[in-house]
Amino acid sequence: MSEKAASLNQDRIEYLEKLVAQARTAAAVFTQSRQEDVDRIVKAMVLAGMEKAQYLARMAVEETKLGVVEDKAIKNMVATEFVYNYVKDKPTVGVIREFPERGMVEVAEPIGVILSMTPITNPTSTVLFKCIMAIKTRNAAIFSPHPMAWKCCAEAVKIMYETAVKHGAPEGVFSCLESHSLEDNDFLMHHKDIGLIDATGGPGVVKAAYSSGKPALGVGAGNTPVYLEKSADLNMAVVDIITSKTFDNGTICASEQTVVIDDEIYDTVLKKFEELGAHICNQKESELLGRTVIDPQTGYMQPMAVGQKAGSIAKFIGLSVKPKTKLLIAPIQGVGREHPLSAEKLFPVLAVYRAKSVDEALKVCVDVNHAGGLGHTAVIFSNNDAVIQKFGDVINAGRIIVNSPGSIGALGGVYNDMVPTFSFGCGTGGGNSTTDNVNVYHYLNIKRVARRTQAHMWFRVPNQIYFNMNAVENLRGFQSRSTLIVTNPFLEQMGHLDIVKRYVPKETQVRTLLIPDAEPCATVVMQGVEALNSYKADQIIALGGGSVIDAAKIMKLKYESPQADLEELAAPFLDLRKRVVQYPTEKVNHARLIAISTTSGTGSEVTPFAVLSDKERGRKVTLADYSLTPDVAIVDPQFVMSMPKGLTVDTGVDCLTHALEAGVSIFASPYTDSNAMQAVRMTFRYLPIAVESPKDEEARSMMHNAACIAAIAFSNASVGVNHALAHSFGAHFGVPHGRANALMLPHVIAYNAAVPTKFMPSPNQRAYVAHKKYAMMADLLGLGGTTVEEKVQALIGATEKLLDQLGVPKSIAELGISKEEFEKAMPALIEHAFDDPSWRSNPRMPLMKELGELFWAAYYGRGPAKAGEKSQKQTA
Amino acid sequence: MATIADWMKVDGGHVADALREAVNKMGAADGEMVLDFSGVERVDAKAVTALEELAVKAKEKSVRIVLRGVNVGIYKVLKLARLDREFGFLN
Numbered sequence: 024m025s026e027k028a029a030s031l032n033q034d035r036i037e038y039l040e041k042l043v044a045q046a047r048t049a050a051a052v053f054t055q056s057r058q059e060d061v062d063r064i065v066k067a068m069v070l071a072g073m074e075k076a077q078y079l080a081r082m083a084v085e086e087t088k089l090g091v092v093e094d095k096a097i098k099n100m101v102a103t104e105f106v107y108n109y110v111k112d113k114p115t116v117g118v119i120r121e122f123p124e125r126g127m128v129e130v131a132e133p134i135g136v137i138l139s140m141t142p143i144t145n146p147t148s149t150v151l152f153k154c155i156m157a158i159k160t161r162n163a164a165i166f167s168p169h170p171m172a173w174k175c176c177a178e179a180v181k182i183m184y185e186t187a188v189k190h191g192a193p194e195g196v197f198s199c200l201e202s203h204s205l206e207d208n209d210f211l212m213h214h215k216d217i218g219l220i221d222a223t224g225g226p227g228v229v230k231a232a233y234s235s236g237k238p239a240l241g242v243g244a245g246n247t248p249v250y251l252e253k254s255a256d257l258n259m260a261v262v263d264i265i266t267s268k269t270f271d272n273g274t275i276c277a278s279e280q281t282v283v284i285d286d287e288i289y290d291t292v293l294k295k296f297e298e299l300g301a302h303i304c305n306q307k308e309s310e311l312l313g314r315t316v317i318d319p320q321t322g323y324m325q326p327m328a329v330g331q332k333a334g335s336i337a338k339f340i341g342l343s344v345k346p347k348t349k350l351l352i353a354p355i356q357g358v359g360r361e362h363p364l365s366a367e368k369l370f371p372v373l374a375v376y377r378a379k380s381v382d383e384a385l386k387v388c389v390d391v392n393h394a395g396g397l398g399h400t401a402v403i404f405s406n407n408d409a410v411i412q413k414f415g416d417v418i419n420a421g422r423i424i425v426n427s428p429g430s431i432g433a434l435g436g437v438y439n440d441m442v443p444t445f446s447f448g449c450g451t452g453g454g455n456s457t458t459d460n461v462n463v464y465h466y467l468n469i470k471r472v473a474r475r476t477q478a479h480m481w482f483r484v485p486n487q488i489y490f491n492m493n494a495v496e497n498l499r500g501f502q503s504r505s506t507l508i509v510t511n512p513f514l515e516q517m518g519h520l521d522i523v524k525r526y527v528p529k530e531t532q533v534r535t536l537l538i539p540d541a542e543p544c545a546t547v548v549m550q551g552v553e554a555l556n557s558y559k560a561d562q563i564i565a566l567g568g569g570s571v572i573d574a575a576k577i578m579k580l581k582y583e584s585p586q587a588d589l590e591e592l593a594a595p596f597l598d599l600r601k602r603v604v605q606y607p608t609e610k611v612n613h614a615r616l617i618a619i620s621t622t623s624g625t626g627s628e629v630t631p632f633a634v635l636s637d638k639e640r641g642r643k644v645t646l647a648d649y650s651l652t653p654d655v656a657i658v659d660p661q662f663v664m665s666m667p668k669g670l671t672v673d674t675g676v677d678c679l680t681h682a683l684e685a686g687v688s689i690f691a692s693p694y695t696d697s698n699a700m701q702a703v704r705m706t707f708r709y710l711p712i713a714v715e716s717p718k719d720e721e722a723r724s725m726m727h728n729a730a731c732i733a734a735i736a737f738s739n740a741s742v743g744v745n746h747a748l749a750h751s752f753g754a755h756f757g758v759p760h761g762r763a764n765a766l767m768l769p770h771v772i773a774y775n776a777a778v779p780t781k782f783m784p785s786p787n788q789r790a791y792v793a794h795k796k797y798a799m800m801a802d803l804l805g806l807g808g809t810t811v812e813e814k815v816q817a818l819i820g821a822t823e824k825l826l827d828q829l830g831v832p833k834s835i836a837e838l839g840i841s842k843e844e845f846e847k848a849m850p851a852l853i854e855h856a857f858d859d860p861s862w863r864s865n866p867r868m869p870l871m872k873e874l875g876e877l878f879w880a881a882y883y884g885r886g887p888a889k890a891g892e893k894s895q896k897q898t899a
Numbered sequence: 900m901a902t903i904a905d906w907m908k909v910d911g912g913h914v915a916d917a918l919r920e921a922v923n924k925m926g927a928a929d930g931e932m933v934l935d936f937s938g939v940e941r942v943d944a945k946a947v948t949a950l951e952e953l954a955v956k957a958k959e960k961s962v963r964i965v966l967r968g969v970n971v972g973i974y975k976v977l978k979l980a981r982l983d984r985e986f987g988f989l990n
Contacts, residue, residue, distance in 0.1 A: 048947045051979035055941045055972050135979065194944040 031206050038201075039210050045195035046136040046163035047216045052193040053161040054133060058116040064190040065107065065159050071186040072103035072151045072179075079147040079182075082175035087143050089330025094271035098148035098445075105436040105443040106155055110463055115160050119469070126474035131467045133161040135218035138211050140232070142224040144274035144330065144369060145445055146172035147179040149223055152445040154183035154197060160466040162218075163196045165211065169224060170203040212237060221461070223446050233454060240465055241455055242446045245276045245399030246367040247429050248391035250384050250414055251292060252405035253285040259426065260404035261295040264373070267428030269349050273370045274330045277400035277422065277433030277447060281355065281365055281374040281391045283384045289377045293352065300349040301373075302333070308342055309353035309364065315340040316372060317363035324368050333371040358390035367395055381410060385417055392418050397452030402429040421448050421458030435460050478786050479600070482694040482739050483649050485618075485629050490658035490728055492720065495619060497657065498526035503562035503615070505532045507554055509575045510566040511540040514621060519662055523566050523619065534558050540567075542636040542643065543574035545589070551578035552585075555614065562615045565653070566662075568674075569625035572618045573633035576651045583610040589635060593644040597863060606648040618653035621662040623713075623726045624674025624761060626681065626734020628656035643754070645860070652738070658731045660724040668714055671726075672829045673761025675710040678730040679825075680764040682706060684743035685736035686800060687775055687793040688864040689785035695740035696796075702733035703800050707821065711828050743865035744856075745771040748877055751855035755848055756840060765831040769819050770880040772797060776815040779867035793866035823885045834884025845882055852878055905932040911939040918949035922956050930962045933989065937968030947980050954985035965989050 031039070072079075080095035114120075120129040137157060141149040146168060157164040168176030180199040188194055200207055208228075212220055212235035220239040222232035229241035251260055268279050284292050293303050304312060316328040316336065328336055333351050337344040344351070355374045358365040364374040378384035392401060401420040405411050415423050427438035435441035446461035457465065489497040506527060510520055515537060527533050536554050538547050555563070555578060565575030580587050584607035596602035618628035627633075631649045636642075666674075682702035685695055706729050712722035745767050753763035776794040798814035801807075806817035832838055835845065853874045856862070862869055869877075905924060909917045921934060942950075957964045965987040969977070977983045 045944075048944050048951075048980050051976040052942060052944050052947055054975055054979065 031210055035207070036210070039207060039214075042165055042198050042200075043136060043211070043214055043216050046165055046198060049193040049195035050133060050135045050161070050163040053163065053196065056116065056161055056191070058114060060191055061116060061159055061161060062111065064187050064192050065110065065155055067190040068151075068155055068158060068183050068186045069103045069107040071182055072155075073100055075179075075182050076100045076103070079151075079175060079179050082178055083147045083172065086175050087146065087172050087330070089144060090271040090274050091332075095145075095148065098145060098271060099151055101434060101437070101443065102148040102152040102445055103155065105434075106152055109436060109443045110155065110159050113159075113463060115463055115467060119467075126476045128472045130470040130472055131160070132470050134466060134468060135162065136216055137162050137164045137466065138208075138214075138217045138220045139164045139166045140208070140220070140222040140224055140228050141166060141168045141172070141176055143169040143172045144276070145223075145271075146176050149445045150176050150179035151183065153221060154180065154187070156463050156466050158187055158192060158196070159463050162466055163193075164198075165217075166197065166199040167203060167208055167211065168199065173203055219466070221446065221466075229454065233456075239456065240446065240448070240461055242448055242453070242461065244367055244395060244453075245280075245447070245449070246365075246391055246394055246396030247277060247280045247400045247402060247420075248388035248396065248418070249279045249282040249402040249429065250388050250405065250410075251282050251284045251288070252381070252384070252403065252407060252410050253287045254406040254410070255288075255404035255426070256406070257288060257292055257295060261292060261299060263404070263426075263428040265296070265299055265301065265350055267430040267432070268373055269333070269371050270428070270430050272330045272332055273368065273372075273430075275430035275434070276367070276369065277424075278369070278430035279373060279402060279428075280367055280396070281358070281376060281387075283376045283378050283387045283391075285381070285384060286377055286379050289375075293375070296350070296352055300345075300347060301352050302337065302342070302344040302348045302350070304342070304351060304353040306354070309355070311340055311342070312336075312351060312353050312372060313363035316368065316370070317366055319363065322360050322363065322366055324366065324370070328368070328370045328372070331370050336370060336372065358387060358394055365391060365394055381413075385413060388414070389417055392420065396420070398449030398455060398458055399447060399453055400424065400429055400433045402427075402432070419450070419452045421450055422460070433460075475786060478598075480690070480692050480694075480739075480787065482692065483631070483652065484735050484738070485653050485656045487654070488629065488656045488658060488731065490731065491724060492660055494657050494659040495523060495661070496526050498523065498564070498617070499528060501562065501615065501617065501655070502528060503531045505558045505560045506534070506562040506564060507551070507558055507560045508533060508535045508564045508566060509538060509551060509571055509578065510535065511571055512537050513540055514567055514571075517665065519566060519621060522661070523564060527564070531562070532558070534560075538571065538574055540570060542570050542634050543577065544636045544638050547574055548577045548581060548589075548635070551575070552581045555579075555582040555612070559612075560614050562617065564617045564619065565628075566619045566621065568620065568622035569627040569634070572620065572625075572627035572653070573635070575616060575618065576627075576633040576653070577635055577646065579614055579616050580606075580646075580651060582614060583612050585611060589644070589646065592646055592648070593635070595860060596647075597860075599647065606650050615655065616653040617655040617657065619657040619659065619662065620727070620731070622666060622670065622674045623663050623723075623730040624677040626678070626730050626737075628653055628658065629731055629734045630738045632738075656731065658727050660720065660727045663723055663727050664718065664720070666717070668717065671710075671714050671717065672831065673759050673765075674730065675706060675713065675726060675761070676765040676768070676826070676829065676831065677761040678702065678726070678733045679706040679710070679822075680745050680749075680761075680768055681733040681737040681742060682729075683768070683772065683797075683800070684745055684865075685733065685740040687796045687866050688737075688740040688743055689783050689788060689866055690740045690864050691796070692740065692787075695736045698732045698736035699740070700800060700803055702729045702736060704803050705729035705732070707804055707825060711825065714829055741864035742861045743771070743775070744862040744867070744869050744874075744877070746861035747856045747859035747865075747869075748874065748881070750859050750861065751852050752835070752878065752881075754855065755852055756835075756838070758838065762831065765826055765829075766835055766881045766884075767877065768826070769823050769885045770877050772815070772819050772822060774869075774873070774877060775865070775867050776819075777867075780870055780873065781868040783864075783866055783868040785866070788866075791866065826885070832884075833886055835878075835882040836884065840882075842882070845878075849875060849878065905930065906935065907932065908935040908937075909939055914939055914942055914946035915949040918946065918953050922949075922953055925956060925960055925962050930960075931965060932957070932962055933965045933967050935967045936970070936973065939973065940970065942973050942976055947976065947982070950977070950982055950985075951980075954982060957985075963987060
């Protein structure tokens with residue numbers, strides 16, 4: 024209990040506890056009500072409020088001595104009829120909004136008990152409004168009115184309560200404190216069963232509400248600047264301002280406070296004000312007014328002036344004005360404490376300022392806005408869209424009212440389509456939690472019921488793929504004015520370049536760029552771009568392995584979109600579809616990229632990836648985007664017939680790893696599965712033959728196709744943890760990619776086939792299926808076994824056997840790397856493997872500890888001979 | 900501890916009355932009373948107040964009150980009114 028509440032006596036505490044308990048029960052019971060129940064009750068309450076509008080208005084004016092009966096009656100009607108018009112069709116029970124395309128619905132949950140504080144300025148209308156909101160949302164409310172408006176508020180609560188209960192609301196749904204004290208408020212604000220404090224009133228009550236630690240809607244004071252710009256309809260503006268500022272004697276906190284008028288129209292505007300019943304104060308009168316109605320100590324308005332008529336204020340301070348004067352207008356020369364009338368004035372006194380320019384006018388409006396009006400309301404009269412836009416930009420107000428009266432405009436539903444309210448959220452500028460016109464949705468907890476949705480998948484491949492022996496002849500069909508062939512000196516010596524040139528149409532101007540046989544760096548790429556530009560090439564033929572084709576992909580990117588920032592495009596991403604950095608779509612050049620692969624492994628001829636070597640920083644940068652995918656792929660085995668044995672093994676195992684990883688990837692789909700499975704089958708069958716009998720055309724052709732097919736699979740399903748391990752290990756110890764993959768492969772299959780320590784989030788998969796996919800591959804290979812476990816073991820065994828047959832080292836240790844050296848490298852190996860994006864599509868999320876275990880498993884090697892040592896190390 | 904199990908079906912149309920009747924019927928001591936709510940669709944504020952009174956009385960008499968067949972809507976009402984801990988529940 025707080026210090027203030029501690030001074031309450033036991034009887035008072037019991038009384039307050041009873042109010043809360045009764046409200047809590049009512050709120051609990053109310054949760055059973057249906058939409059039609061609350062709508063029926065709300066309608067009855069609205070009709071009762073309308074019927075009693077004048078009665079309550081009279082009571083309010085009599086009790087508070089503020090405002091105008093007629094206007095308060097209108098306010099009571101707006102608070103009922105206009106609010107009803109807004110809420111009547113709004114669902115507030117059960118499902119309130121549906122988003123079928125997103126698989127989501129929003130469901131309303133009542134708050135429970137709301138502590139509702141209401142102001143002196145708009146007492147009964149605020150009560151009516153808050154009662155309707157509470158019932159519409161199935162909440163109970165305890166009202167704590169301003170002490171000087173207690174009777175009228177209690178009467179309004181009683182009318183609402185009796186009507187509500189009569190039509191089915193639970194007993195105890197509303198109550199009103201029998202008297203008022205700060206201690207009562209403090210006790211209730213800190214009560215555990217109060218779910219929300221809705222405080223409308225002065226800064227004190229709003230601050231107390233927010234300081235309570237409870238969820239609160241605290242809406243308070245404003246200071247509305249008005250910009251009357253020269254393009255405005257002046258007659259309309261003057262009438263609107265008078266209507267608004269005199270409405271209920273200016274007690275609505277959204278009413279106009281300072282009107283900033285363009286110099287060109289200033290005199291005309293003041294004349295119009297005068298003609299319509301305003302008194303324009305001279306300098307002496309303005310000073311007197313400022314000294315009297317604004318407290319010089321605090322800078323706030325004097326309570327005696329609030330809600331009084333202009334004539335009464337004039338009389339009080341000794342101003343001589345015409346009878347029936349509606350408004351006192353006082354010119355000011357600035358904003359701030361030295362210009363007291365620039366403060367909020369909830370009475371019919373309006374400050375005016377003559378601005379020499381739009382810029383000055385906006386600045387003065389900003390000053391007024393910051394002098395107590397942040398987040399509340401601002402008004403502009405203008406027909407200049409640019410000025411209106413600028414005003415909206417620079418003014419911090421939840422409601423920026425255009426060409427309409429501020430007070431009635433801000434209430435919503437009369438002059439505009441804003442939500443009708445009697446609580447203006449002022450955002451953080453006003454120390455509030457919202458800038459909204461407070462409405463039924465602020466009285467609800469909105470729950471989102473989100474169904475599982477499947478991410479959109481894709482299957483993207485080059486437009487054309489030509490394969491089998493002499494597929495290169497298809498180059499004849501590609502018309503080009505200027506073609507650049509990118510290849511390396513070795514392939515030129517081999518005579519491959521000549522073969523390619525032979526099939527390029529004769530009318531094509533062909534140039535050749537020889538680049539080093541290594542991962543391309545920026546210098547090489549820019550040489551290529553320069554050549555493309557100087558030859559104005561419309562076609563690039565990349566003849567080579569992964570390095571050459573990757574180089575050509577990046578050359579094309581920079582040639583077509585010179586603004587592409589490779590560093591930025593290499594930024595990491597988790598999901599290709601949601602990546603922050605987008606590849607350029609604007610192109611200054613266009614060139615067709617034809618990729619002719621001369622190795623059977625990377626499959627770069629069909630992938631959307633390219634690796635760039637960043638020599639300066641000693642690292643590799645991977646670019647990934649489907650725009651990098653070559654337009655045409657030529658998979659002609661004549662270019663791989665003379666691949667040396669070592670390269671055949673390394674690239675072949677790389678191909679197998681692509682297929683195995685794509686097969687179990689979380690992005691695998693039936694489209695990629697068909698490719699992955701076929702590539703696994705072809706590699707197991709033809710890789711040993713291609714290695715043993717390099718001149719076997721069928722084996723070479725099938726392996727060349729297998730590499731391309733596996734690449735199609737992983738281009739769309741991605742790879743997995745095997746690649747992450749291999750990238751890290753290969754880079755650290757300078758081991759070729761294919762061999763590094765091979766050393767990890769059996770261990771990774773076993774790892775992925777086991778029950779994961781951590782599952783990888785994967786909306787497109789309904790169960791963990793990696794072990795079943797491996798079993799499916801084992802079936803395809805005819806490895807036997809009856810259970811999934813047996814089949815997985817058979818696949819691991821077959822993979823080990825294949826690697827043995829290919830002469831792949833059994834372990835990292837066999838490469839001559841000492842245990843000490845490996846142990847020393849382990850932290851960096853794990854760190855780099857974990858940073859590698861490849862594992863993000865692995866079916867099992869690797870823990871860093873597990874990455875270490877996999878590295879050690881690969882270190883000790885595959886096969887039964889190493890099993891004892893392996894398990895010993897893992898146990899240790 | 901002697902266990903006396905009383906059983907009473909609560910009429911969905913007159914929940915508060917039925918609960919008051921249950922208070923009157925409550926056994927002497929150390930017993931259990933099962934109130935069958937399977938026919939009750941909704942409760943009003945009066946019924947909740949009657950349940951509060953019943954809970955107080957049951958505590959005085961060391962009688963355990965078990966509510967049978969309470970639907971989830973009413974269960975939530977009891978939860979929000981902080982009455983769920985006063986009763987046992989039987990599906």
